Amino acid sequence: MRSIVLKSVLTLVVLMAVVTFSCNANAYNAALVSAYFSLALACGVIVLLGLRPRIVDVVLMIAGGTLLALTDYLLLGYDWYFMSMFSFLGLGAIAVLGVRTVWAKGREQTLLLCGLIPLVLSVVSEWMASSLLELTEKFHPATLDLFLYYFDGSLGLQASFVLGRMFAHWPWLRDISLLFYIGLPIPLTLVYVRHLLNKGERALPMIAIFLVTGPLGVIFYNLFPAAGPQHIFGRQFPFSPLTDAQLSHLVLQPTPLHALRNAIPSLHMTWVLLAWWNSKGLSLVTRIIAFVFLFFTVLATLGTGEHYVIDLVVAFPFALMLQSLASIAARRREGIVPFCFGLGAVLLWMGLLRFAPNLFWLSRAVPWTLICATVLVAMWLKRGVQTVPFPWKASPPDGGELPLGPEEDIEQQQEMATAR
16 A cells, blocks of 8 residues: 555656646746757657557657647747757656656566666756856856867868858758757667667666766866857858968967857767767667767768867767776776776877977878877777676566676576586
């Protein structure tokens, strides 16, 4: 009886929390209508249908989302925005997922909890992202954009300006790239849910790494604050890049700028790299989705003028450092070298960009060699680290225990032999 009462209370709490958030005017105008936040909420659909692909849950999710939308539009009189529909659908999914988690038992409840809690944390993280970036701007009113632009010029072309002109010439390419850029939470959630189905709670280190990427990235933003060529050049982007002659006389100094600091490294690039790397071993469809997001994110980060080429390059060792955190936390030696290289490479790049920028202009070969070395070594080292240590088989459909991994299977056999 007590269990039923407790579960009933928790169910009420879940539903009230969803309704309260949905009906809050500040939450609606600041978050539910936002493209970024609405798609983060919509990932609740991926979690719910990934863990419980049931028609009844689909019906409840749509009905719940519709009811929330009608309440906001008709009863509260909020203005209609297209992206808010994704928010309501996501909130409906979270409500169903929360209630199912409360009433589930055993293995199923554990699996649903592993899906629900990271989902809520990712939504909270998305909510706090702007505040953290605004603090960075407050702490660093001047940016180091000119140093990054100066480096990109040493490559022989300003790739952000080239892609920016392509976006201006082909608006459809810009729109498609932006869709993938804004939809960043989708591949992260998809990859995690697929691993969660296959490996159970063993997939938790992966989502933990996805979640800490943002806060750790903001720390590095404070070490080397920059906003992107679009913000530093304004209307001159992307049609009027500086010539080499102008670059040679460029005075490198911090530049006061009112814009969110989102470099260096590029966190968008870091996240899609992590999604792509961790999609290994999953279905071909999941791998393709992760790679497509990676491809268009590269285009979007540069073509919109939000990042420089070097931001994307430094994302490789930064992603490697994050990827190795699971091994470090588990005290596995294979994570030490990748972590040290990743952290060292990020700090070394920042030091060279800030204090030895002329080094890259000695020859075109210097920056390109350093870029190739950074990317290739990071890709090679990442092969030895995984966020999930062992290749587990899928959970049995009846909700039984997951099969043992290779090392645990060996240990169990040894214990049985000893007992005999």
